[in-house]
Amino acid sequence: MIKDDFSLLDRLAEASAEAILPHFRRLSGVENKADDGFDPVTQADKAAEAALRAILASERPDDGILGEEFQNHAGSSGRTWIIDPIDGTRGFMIGLPVWGVLVALADASGPVLGMMSQPYVGERFLASPDGAFHVDRAGRRTPLATRPCASLDAAILTTTSPDGFTPEVIPRFAALARRCRMVRYGTDCYAYALLAAGHVDVVVEMGLKPFDIAPFVPIVEAAGGAITDFAGERIGPTLPHTFNGEAVAVGDASLLPAVLEVLNG
Structure with missing residues (x-):
């Protein structure tokens, strides 16, 4: 079944690309979902999630669906598809190609499959029990591996x-940044993908939802990294039901204690 589910990711990626790309750098409007502040959603977000849900309803009718833009579907199989049609909507709005389509499949143990698809760039980052892989525009698949650090x-x-970050974490993150060789901002979901590919060493974020992080649990772990909350607890087993919004991803697991020590003051 997992093999068939993994193959289904390709269909989901293609359908979401067809829904999104006509709108990229051609947006006609943006809605604000937030009562306080700014939480944007575009017609591309809604069209992509509708396309993803249509395929899942047809191909996996007994599975649950947790998505960002529409009502959740509980399902009866004990499995849940977790989808974010465009992670990085703010970047999408201004034409930056650092957004991605995120899809994960979780069972009682947490996410077991993960995908980040970037159709404008033409690449996908995937994970299954067989490993983590990068797929380029030509369909060439290469294993993902984090780097030693x-x-x-x-x-x-x-x-x-x-x-x-919360007010108490802002100075701690600043202290962590001073300890590191370099810090980069505005990376959205690409940060975790590039960590899995061996280009980045640490990702730290707060305020996430399950659909923001679920695919990267299997992607980062299968590539050789670790992903936890600020207490050092592995995120995976609690998703999608319980999640405090914190994420610390490291490519080299030996780096995790030092990162957590700084973040926890």
Whole structure:
């Protein structure tokens, strides 16, 4: 069944691409979902999630669906598809290609399959029990592997924005950034994908929802990394039901204690 589910990811990627790409850099409008602040959603988000849900309803009618834009479907199989049609909508709005289509399949043990698809760039990052892989525009598949990095002073750190941290964590993240070789912002979902590919060493974020992180649990872990909350607890087993919004991903697991020590003051 998992093999068939993994093959289904290709259909989901293609359908979401067809729904999204006509709108990229051609947006006609943006809605704000937030009562306070700004939480954008575009017609591309809605069209892509509708396309994903239509395929899942047809091919996996007994599975649950947890998505960002529409009502959840409980299902009866004990399995849940977790989808974010466009992770990085703010970047999408201004034409930056750092957004991605996120899909995960979770069972009682947590996410077992994961995909980030970037149709404009033409690449996918995938994970199954057989490993983690990068697929390019030509369909060439290569294994993903994190890189060794045992010390903070050699590490490249990323986050989407420090604005996502609570007031007490902001100075701790700043301290972590000073300890690292370099810090980059605005990476959205690409940060985790690039960590799995061996280009980034640490990702730290707060305020996430299950659909923001679920695919990257199997992708990062199958590539050789680790992904936990700020207490060092593995995220995977609690998804999608319980999640506090914190994520710390490291390509080299030996780096995790040093990162957590700084983040926890």
